[in-house]
Amino acid sequence: MGFNVEPTELETEHRLGPFGLATIKPYSRTRRSVDGSALMKVYLGIDPEGRRLREVKTVGLAAIRGFSVPAVMATGQDRAGSWTVFRMLPGTSCSIGTSRAIEEYLGHVLDVAGRLHQPAAGPPPGSGWMAGPDDPTTQHHFLLDQLSGRCKTMPWWASMEKALQPLESHPVVHLHGDLKPEHLLVDGGVLHVVDWEASGRGPAVVDYADVVFHLVRDLIYEDAPPGRFPVDRMAELPLDGPVLAWRLILWLDRRRPSDIDLISTHDVARLTAEEHPAAACMELARVVSFLRAAGVPR
Structure with missing residues (x-):
């Protein structure tokens, strides 16, 4: 037995x-x-x-x-x-409390990404680093499958699906899946990386979209002055307007049921249309500021 x-x-x-x-x-x-x-x-x-x-x-x-x-x-x-x-690991979480702290944090992100985003030959996109029988076979479906069924009824769904299709040309790499300051611990000259439950395999731009989304959202919700927004520095990251839009929707989809109704087709279209990283960051900041004013919890 x-x-x-x-x-x-x-x-x-x-x-x-x-x-x-x-x-x-x-x-x-x-x-x-x-x-x-x-x-x-x-x-x-x-x-x-x-x-x-x-x-x-x-x-x-x-x-x-x-x-x-x-x-x-x-x-x-x-x-x-x-x-x-x-x-427990020693060290202190990265901070975005000052412009210098943000600069150091983004440097650590690039260090982690440079070591992490090596092409994962063979396995299709999906959750975790090991392929499973039900993993998506396309990059954009890997992202869309993370959204709830309710999102498919929204008027912006078809345009979001179309905007993400160019991801098929991106290589599949290993992803952390939730890069943000509290998941990187600095211990002298050692960098510890924690919280891997959202790990996956997909386009590297997904990890960079996580970094930028959390940074923009947290600065806005902390009432940071405009000088703390490192738009030029964020623009150096491999960003993508459609993936930033997807990351924004993922956040709303996991908040209160009514919050997803606050984002309009126009908002999605404007963000997915942005081809320049700096413009995409500023458009993301505009939408997040509106959502905060509308009462969406952080």
């Missing part, structure tokens, strides 16, 4: 804890051990078990490729949900 040898979350807490109070995010609940050596992450919301398996596998592969990543101390699925305990 077979049996499950994975430890339960409670057993792991007794062995590696105790753990402190939880920090709740939209798609995870995390708790640090009292001695600071471990972090327990419980996956919430969209496909928690798939995200757990994807992150555990990708962390192992990223370590083989030379990235400094958090070691997996325990992982499992039980009545409490899908969870993983990672060894």
Whole structure:
């Protein structure tokens, strides 16, 4: 008779804890051990078990490729949900608090991307670094499949689908999937990369769109002065108006149900039409500013 040898979350807490109070995010609940050596992450919301398996596998592969990543101390699925305990890494999260901090952060992004975005010969686009039987066979469907079915009923859907089709000429590379300041930890001369649950295989522009989207959104929601917007620096990244539009819609799609109704066909058309990276960044900033004023939560 077979049996499950994975430890339960409670057993792991007794062995590696105790753990402190939880920090709740939209798609995870995390708790640090009292001695600071471990972090327990419980996956919430969209496909928690798939995200757990994807992150555990990708962390192992990223370590083989030379990235400094958090070691997996325990992982499992039980009545409490899908969870993983990672060894805590030293270092401080990147910041966007000053123009200099933003410059340093973007430098770290380019370092990570240069090592990460090597062509993934063979596997089609999809989630994680290992191909699965149900992975999309096209780049633009890899992105569109991440949006909810409700998006397909929106008047801008057909134009978004058409605007993303040129991605088929891009090589498939390994993606982190959620590059932002808090996922890059600086420890002296060492850069640690954490939170790999959204990892995937697809066009490199997806990672750069993540970087720019989070940077623009966070600066706007923090009421940053115009001088903090590094438009020229962001324009040096391989950006793409249609992918920025897709990333914006992905954010709205995962907020309150009514928030997706706030973006118009005109907004989508203007952003997807932008061919110059600097113009695309400014158009993104315009739309995000409008959405913030309309009450969309960060």
